[in-house]
Amino acid sequence: QQQVKQSPQSLIVQKGGIPIINCAYENTAFDYFPWYQQFPGKGPALLIAIRPDVSEKKEGRFTISFNKSAKQFSLHIMDSQPGDSATYFCAASNTGRRALTFGSGTRLQVQP
Amino acid sequence: DTEVTQTPKHLVMGMTNKKSLKCEQHMGHRAMYWYKQKAKKPPELMFVYSYEKLSINESVPSRFSPECPNSSLLNLHLHALQPEDSALYLCASSQTGNPTDTQYFGPGTRLTVL
Numbered sequence: 001q002q003q004v005k006q007s008p009q010s011l012i013v014q015k016g017g018i019p020i021i022n023c024a025y026e027n028t029a030f031d032y033f034p035w036y037q038q039f040p041g042k043g044p045a046l047l048i049a050i051r052p053d054v055s056e057k058k059e060g061r062f063t064i065s066f067n068k069s070a071k072q073f074s075l076h077i078m079d080s081q082p083g084d085s086a087t088y089f090c091a092a093s094n095t096g097r098r099a100l101t102f103g104s105g106t107r108l109q110v111q112p
Numbered sequence: 113d114t115e116v117t118q119t120p121k122h123l124v125m126g127m128t129n130k131k132s133l134k135c136e137q138h139m140g141h142r143a144m145y146w147y148k149q150k151a152k153k154p155p156e157l158m159f160v161y162s163y164e165k166l167s168i169n170e171s172v173p174s175r176f177s178p179e180c181p182n183s184s185l186l187n188l189h190l191h192a193l194q195p196e197d198s199a200l201y202l203c204a205s206s207q208t209g210n211p212t213d214t215q216y217f218g219p220g221t222r223l224t225v226l
Contacts, residue, residue, distance in 0.1 A: 032212040043116070043202050043217030044155065089154050093211035099168065100211050102154035 004092050006103030013080055014111050021075045021106045023090035028071070030092040034100070035064065035075050038087045047088070048075075080110045115139075116218035118203050124224045127193060133221045135186040135203030141216075143167075143209040144186040146178060147202040149220070155202055161186060162209030193225045 005024045013019045023033075034049035050057045050064040050073065057064045061078040077084055090103040116137045125131050135144065143162045147155035160168035161180040175197075177189040186203055200220040206213035 034214075041219070043204070043219050045217065046214050049214070095210055095212055099157045099160065099170075100215070105152070105154050107152075 004090060004101050004103040006090050006106060008106060009104070010107040010109075012109045012111060015081060017080050017110070019077050019080055019084075019108055019110070021088055021090070021108070022072065023074065023092075023103050024070075024072045025092050025101075026071065027092070027094075027101075029094050030101075031094040032092065033064070033066065033073050034091050035062075036089045036091065036102075038089065038105075040086075044089060077108075080108075082110050082112050085109050116203055116205055116216050118201075118218035118221050120221060121219070122222045122224075124226065125190065125193065126226050127195075129193075130189070130191045132190065133188040133201055133203075133223075135188075135218055136184055137205040137216070138184055139205060139216065140183075141205035141207055142183055143206045143213070144180060145202075145204040145206075145215065146176075146186070146188050147204065147217075149200040149202055155217075159188075160209060167209055190223075193223075195225050198223055198225045 007022050011019050035047045036044035037047045038044040048059045048062050050066050052068050063076040066073045088106045091100040093100045119134045145160050146158040149155045157170050158172045159178045164180050175192045179187040202220045203218040204215040206215045
């Protein structure tokens with residue numbers, strides 16, 4: 001129940017494509033689902049986060065889709081650019097838990 | 113200012129050395145974290161300080177010793193490390209110790225243990 005399963009492990013898309021990264025969880029107590037972006041040699045940075053009271057959240061070219069009944073959430077990157085090439089981690093938590101539970105990460109490469 | 117700074121950027125040490133990693137934030141955050149990250153893996157939580165008190169120790173070996181001198185500073189003292197401890201050590205901070213607060217990460221210290 002502690003895990004957050006993330007797929008795919010790696011992803012290559014062409015510039016302008018829409019990469020989709022998926023995460024699934026078991027713990028129904030989770031109520032906070034952030035996505036972190038990490039560039040090589042840098043620490044992770046919060047990209048976007050969602051609470052389960054909404055099914056979708058958009059911030060610029062980044063969209064989270066949330067399916068509470070399926071216990072799944074996904075990140076979509078619209079009009080992807082080479083500068084989006086990074087590792088993306090989903091995570092989950094809830095108030096009262098000890099810490100964030102991270103997914104295993106997805107290495108995204110956007111080719112020019 | 114949403115910056116978390118870490119020093120040094122790189123550190124190479126032998127198994128008998130004693131060294132310290134430093135982390136600083138000036139966002140007024142009251143929670144600070146140490147994570148360990150191996151290549152191609154997610155960050156693994158090591159310690160959490162909340163209001164300058166150690167609130168979480170994720171069963172980390174005693175060769176890692178955290179210290180929080182004040183609300184802006186966090187240190188990680190290293191002693192008698194093993195080669196498998198080589199990793200990127202990340203510091204983070206958040207408003208409080210609530211895991212639903214946004215965590216701001218520093219760039220990390222790349223540690224190599226010979």
